[in-house]
Amino acid sequence: MPIPLSVDRTVPAHTPLFEQHQTQGGRMVDFGGWALPVHYGSQVEEHHAVRREAGLFDVSHMTVVDFEGDRCRDFLSNLLANNVAKIKRPGRALYTCMLTENGGIIDDLIVYGRADGAYRAVVNAATREKDLDWIRARAEGTSVNVIEREDLAMLAVQGPQARDAVHGLLDGADREAVSALDRFWAWDSESLFIARTGYTGEDGYEMLMDASAATRWWEQLLEAGVAPCGLGARDTLRLEAGLSLYGQDIDETTTPAESRLQWTVDLSDNRSFIGRSALEAQLEAGVPRKLVGLVLEGRGVLRQGQSVVGEETAGVVTSGTFSPTLKQSIGLARVPVTTGDQVAVDIRGREVPARVVEPPFVEAADS
Amino acid sequence: MSDIPGDLKFMASHEWVRVEDDGLLRVGISDHAQNLLGDLVYVELPETGDDIIREDACAVVESVKAASDVYAPVSGEIVDVNEALADSPETVNESPYDDGWLFTVRPSDDSELAQLLDAEAYQQSIADDDD
Numbered sequence: 077m078p079i080p081l082s083v084d085r086t087v088p089a090h091t092p093l094f095e096q097h098q099t100q101g102g103r104m105v106d107f108g109g110w111a112l113p114v115h116y117g118s119q120v121e122e123h124h125a126v127r128r129e130a131g132l133f134d135v136s137h138m139t140v141v142d143f144e145g146d147r148c149r150d151f152l153s154n155l156l157a158n159n160v161a162k163i164k165r166p167g168r169a170l171y172t173c174m175l176t177e178n179g180g181i182i183d184d185l186i187v188y189g190r191a192d193g194a195y196r197a198v199v200n201a202a203t204r205e206k207d208l209d210w211i212r213a214r215a216e217g218t219s220v221n222v223i224e225r226e227d228l229a230m231l232a233v234q235g236p237q238a239r240d241a242v243h244g245l246l247d248g249a250d251r252e253a254v255s256a257l258d259r260f261w262a263w264d265s266e267s268l269f270i271a272r273t274g275y276t277g278e279d280g281y282e283m284l285m286d287a288s289a290a291t292r293w294w295e296q297l298l299e300a301g302v303a304p305c306g307l308g309a310r311d312t313l314r315l316e317a318g319l320s321l322y323g324q325d326i327d328e329t330t331t332p333a334e335s336r337l338q339w340t341v342d343l344s345d346n347r348s349f350i351g352r353s354a355l356e357a358q359l360e361a362g363v364p365r366k367l368v369g370l371v372l373e374g375r376g377v378l379r380q381g382q383s384v385v386g387e388e389t390a391g392v393v394t395s396g397t398f399s400p401t402l403k404q405s406i407g408l409a410r411v412p413v414t415t416g417d418q419v420a421v422d423i424r425g426r427e428v429p430a431r432v433v434e435p436p437f438v439e440a441a442d443s
Numbered sequence: 444m445s446d447i448p449g450d451l452k453f454m455a456s457h458e459w460v461r462v463e464d465d466g467l468l469r470v471g472i473s474d475h476a477q478n479l480l481g482d483l484v485y486v487e488l489p490e491t492g493d494d495i496i497r498e499d500a501c502a503v504v505e506s507v508k509a510a511s512d513v514y515a516p517v518s519g520e521i522v523d524v525n526e527a528l529a530d531s532p533e534t535v536n537e538s539p540y541d542d543g544w545l546f547t548v549r550p551s552d553d554s555e556l557a558q559l560l561d562a563e564a565y566q567q568s569i570a571d572d573d574d
Contacts, residue, residue, distance in 0.1 A: 119507050120482040308481070312507055375529075377485050377505045398484035398507050405485075424487075424503070 087111075091136035092229045092287040096294050100304050107307055108202040110137035115306035122309035123400040126276050127441055130235035131305035132297050137201040140225040140284060141211065144194045151220045152187060152195055154349050155211065157332060159342035163189035169260040169273055172340055173332050174199075174207070175351030179358060180328035181335065183207050184320065186273060188262050196269070198230070198282075200322045214350075228269075229290035231283045233302060234313075236441040238280035241300040242270070245293075254281075275310060277317025278440050312397050315406060318369060318435020324380055325367060325394040325408050331355060333363045334410065336435070363413055367394070369435040370407045372421065374428035378407035383422040384430075386415075393421060401438045408435070447474070448540050452516070452556060453565035459540065460516045460559060463547070467522055468556075471544040472504060472513060472535065475569050480506040483532040488524040488546055495519060495548060497555055502545055504535065516559060519550040 088111040097104060102113025112134060115122055125131045143152065152160040158172030166189045174182045185199040185207075199207045208224060215222045233242055243255050253263045254270055259279075262271035269284040285293060298304060311321070318336075320326045326335045333341075333355065341355060370393070372378050378396025391411030399406045407430075411419065420427040452460045457476035461469040477483065487503040495501040500512035501521075524546040528534060535543035550556065560568065 114508070115481060118482055123507075308508060375485070376487070377510065379510060398505070400507065 089137075091134055092290040093134045093136065093294055096291060097134065097304075102304070102306060107137060110201065112137060113304075113306040114308040116304050119306060119308035119312065120400045122303060122305040123312050125303035126235045126278055126305060126309060126313055127401055127438070128236070130233060130238040130241050130280070130302045131276075131309065132294070132302040133232040133234070133305050133307070133310055134229075134290075134294070135232050135282070135310075136229040136287075136290065138230050139199045139201060139204040139207065140228050140230070141197045141199060141208070142190075142194065142221075142223040142225055143197070144221040144223065145219045146193055147219050148193055148195050151215065151218060153347060155214055156187065157341045157349055157351060157355075159344075159347060160187060160189075160195065161347075162342070163187070163195075165189065166191045167257075167262045167264060169262055169271055171260075173326075173337060174210070175332075175349075175355070176328055177350060177354060178328075179331040179351040179354035181322070181326045181330055181332065181337075182210055182328060184322055184326060184337070184340075186271075188264075188269075188271065190264055202323055225284075227287055228284045229287045231285075231290065231293060231297070232274055232276075232280065232310075233283065233297060234274045234276040234278045234280035235302075236278065238278065238302065239272075241297060241302050242281050242283075244300055245296050275317075275319060276313035277319070277436055277438060278313070312400055315395050315397050315408070316399050316401055316436065316438040317440075318408070318437060320367070320408070321395055325410075330365075330367075330410070331358055331363075333358060334365045334367060336367045365391075365410050366413045366415070367408055367410050368415065369433040369437060370396075370409050370419065370421065370430040371402075371433055371437070372405035372407070372428060372430045374426075374430075376423040376426070376428050377405045378421060378423075378430070384409050384411050384415075384419050385422050385427060386419045391415065391419070399437060406437045447562045447566055449562050451540065451562055452559035453562070453568075454514060454516050454559060455565070455568045456514050457569075458514055458516050460556070462556070467547045467549055468517060468519070469544050469547050470513075470516055471539055473565070473569075474539045477536045477539045477543070480504065480508070480511060482507055483535045486525075486528040486532045486535065486545070488528065489521045491521050491524060493521045495521060504532075504545075513545065515548070517548060517550045517555040518552055519548040521546055522549050523547045 088106040382393040384391035396407030485505040495515040501515040502513035
């Protein structure tokens with residue numbers, strides 16, 4: 077039986093927490109060029125820790141890009157499909173797609189407003205190079221400075237008890253400000269950038285700090301009872317929450333309208349942004365495909381790449397897994413827009429029935 | 444490294460075989476394999492009476508991460524399958540060499556057994572993999 081783990085002999089990059097992962101018994105694998113733990117023993121237990129209590133992820137492979145200069149707002153207004161004008165005060169976070177001229181998704185990202193008209197974006201690790209190339213090419217000849225922040229580490233603390241655990245490690249003004257953060261807001265202080273955002277469907281924080289401070293945060297959060305979690309659990313958590321993974325559920329061949337992301341595209345005024353005319357043309361002509369949630373009703377496990385079959389229903393599973401919370405298989409699939417509420421999925425030659433549902437599959441715990 | 448029962452034979456691809464008193468072969472996956480795969484959530488077994496062919500895929504074990512084929516260690520006819528795994532696939536993680544067995548097979552060619560690895564050779568092969 078082939079074991080589905082990459083045994084890559086090239087040496088992936090280490091985050092500032094590489095030694096901590098090894099100490100914790102992390103099973104290290106190559107995630108897009110970074111050595112990161114897929115789990116520390118049991119992916120399922122780590123998943124449950126986040127749904128029930130709190131879990132800690134090293135997401136330092138994510139790419140942080142700062143935008144500085146007095147024309148950042150105009151620049152990002154054209155670069156991004158959501159409207160940065162919605163960021164009326166520093167600290168506000170905005171989820172958005174960055175599109176090609178054809179309306180295909182180059183990446184999905186969160187952009188944060190900062191003081192003095194600056195912005196910060198967190199983009200996917202796997203798309204780092206093409207994102208930076210794209211952004212820098214657009215910024216060329218403008219007064220906007222595009223600065224990749226490789227000096228920062230990033231932690232995600234997620235789960236119903238995550239915020240309390242973090243608050244306990246802050247003092248003074250930081251504690252007061254962070255405790256008062258609403259969802260999708262960030263606190264931006266000298267040594268810590270902390271946002272009430274995440275990729276698990278649970279409440280919690282994503283935190284950026286100098287790489288040299290990452291170990292201290294990591295160890296203090298573990299001491300506070302937060303469970304170390306690998307990127308395997310991060311994937312099952314995000315799928316239960318119905319969140320797309322770039323490169324699987326969305327990419328440059330898919331538009332926001334085909335990806336349950338039309339809500340992130342702001343067409344409310346006549347703002348010009350890259351991809352707008354293509355998106356409007358698609359909406360006008362009719363969107364041919366949609367991204368749906370699937371719950372498998374027969375035996376088996378949905379996996380990326382499986383065919384969705386049925387009357388006039390040729391589609392593909394873009395993400396699939398076994399949901400540890402629901403104890404059944406769930407997935408996302410891109411199917412013709414006419415697809416009804418029942419499909420079948422070809423799993424190794426068997427047609428297994430699946431119910432079409434509106435994600436999220438799992439609602440967040442009460443915190 | 445965990446202890447490997449000495450009475451087992453192995454494929455380098457991590458399937459184990461135990462020769463039962465009645466000449467049937469009991470088949471499962473190794474502790475090393477279940478550990479690499481992680482939490483198992485689904486096991487697809489052959490049906491009693493199926494003919495299986497040595498080194499062909501004849502079962503599937505799926506963890507949260509991925510699906511993996513299980514190869515037939517010998518050719519023969521499936522005599523029994525571990526039905527309990529349908530409801531509790533995690534038994535393979537908890538007890539890979541006992542309660543987590545997958546199926547039993549009546550071998551069609553006893554000489555195929557000799558081509559399997561003994562515990563020591565299997566141990567060596569997974570140590571080589573880890574290099």
